[in-house]
Amino acid sequence: MDEQLIPLVAGYLLDLLLGDPRWLPHPIRLFGTIIAKGEQLLNKGRYKLLKGALLSVTLCAAVYLFFYMLEYYIPGYYLFSGIFVFYGLANKSLLEEGIAVFNELQIHGLAAGRKRLSWIVGRDTSQLDENQIRTAVFETLSENLSDGVIAPLFYYAIGGVPAMMVYKMINTLDSMIGYKKERYLLFGRFAARLDDVANFIPARLTALLMVLVTFSKQGLLYIFKYGHQHASPNSGYPEAALAGIMQCRFGGPNTYDGTVVHKPYIGNEARLIHHHELRKVMYVNHAVTLVMVAGIILIRLFIKI
Numbered sequence: 001m002d003e004q005l006i007p008l009v010a011g012y013l014l015d016l017l018l019g020d021p022r023w024l025p026h027p028i029r030l031f032g033t034i035i036a037k038g039e040q041l042l043n044k045g046r047y048k049l050l051k052g053a054l055l056s057v058t059l060c061a062a063v064y065l066f067f068y069m070l071e072y073y074i075p076g077y078y079l080f081s082g083i084f085v086f087y088g089l090a091n092k093s094l095l096e097e098g099i100a101v102f103n104e105l106q107i108h109g110l111a112a113g114r115k116r117l118s119w120i121v122g123r124d125t126s127q128l129d130e131n132q133i134r135t136a137v138f139e140t141l142s143e144n145l146s147d148g149v150i151a152p153l154f155y156y157a158i159g160g161v162p163a164m165m166v167y168k169m170i171n172t173l174d175s176m177i178g179y180k181k182e183r184y185l186l187f188g189r190f191a192a193r194l195d196d197v198a199n200f201i202p203a204r205l206t207a208l209l210m211v212l213v214t215f216s217k218q219g220l221l222y223i224f225k226y227g228h229q230h231a232s233p234n235s236g237y238p239e240a241a242l243a244g245i246m247q248c249r250f251g252g253p254n255t256y257d258g259t260v261v262h263k264p265y266i267g268n269e270a271r272l273i274h275h276h277e278l279r280k281v282m283y284v285n286h287a288v289t290l291v292m293v294a295g296i297i298l299i300r301l302f303i304k305i
Contacts, residue, residue, distance in 0.1 A: 016091075056191045143239060147171055174188075207223045
């Protein structure tokens with residue numbers, strides 16, 4: 001059997017069973033600590049754009065080299081790789097966060113739902129109504145299905161654990177310094193563009209897989225109609241697919257750090273979203289992940305890449 005398949009299946013099953021326990025040490029937290037230290041050291045004075053690019057390239061190269069050396073020069077290859085495939089995936093924890101928001105809203109009311117949502121989104125949640133909270137959860141689940149699941153699997157298929165971990169570093173860099181705030185405007189620009197490039201194919205692949213597992217004609221139409229209208233060059237595609245599948249509307253104005261940002265609407269069915277509809281979104285996420293894993297297995301077994 002292909003040596004990458006056992007770790008792939010093991011990591012997928014571990015994520016399905018365990019998710020991301022908060023007590024378990026996680027390499028992404030270490031990535032974040034290193035990025036924060038680098039940003040504090042370099043994001044000052046002149047040449048901020050160059051310094052930010054240098055930090056991004058250096059960290060990505062270091063991650064690839066580190067995991068390449070570990071993967072090929074330590075005993076216990078399958079155990080090592082399976083653990084880091086598990087660390088690279090985030091579908092169960094992503095869905096658990098979405099469920100937590102829906103349950104807080106359903107059981108404890110609007111204020112509790114707003115507070116729980118604030119843990120997973122960057123927008124101001126203090127004025128959102130119930131429907132806006134549920135919509136925000138759906139948007140987050142669709143976008144992070146690409147960033148947190150399909151993109152890592154895509155890079156694992158291309159280059160194993162080293163490529164998967166480099167993607168996770170790129171994604172972490174973008175989440176920490178890729179903002180359009182004055183502090184990061186120059187320093188984080190390279191990281192933001194690198195993340196856009198890294199997610200170009202996975203975002204579109206995610207959207208197509210979402211349509212595939214639901215046989216949604218409207219989802220496919222929405223991908224082509226609305227996917228490119230999002231401010232992000234990538235996030236709009238999985239969001240458009242889910243809006244079409246669920247026959248609802250995403251986007252519109254939201255507040256970030258006291259500033260109202262008017263995002264284009266994705267979809268035209270402005271309707272109420274109900275609590276039970278989260279089950280369908282959960283199915284989409286699980287089915288897309290399973291199809292992606294199965295697809296990688298079939299390609300490697302029968303095409304021998």
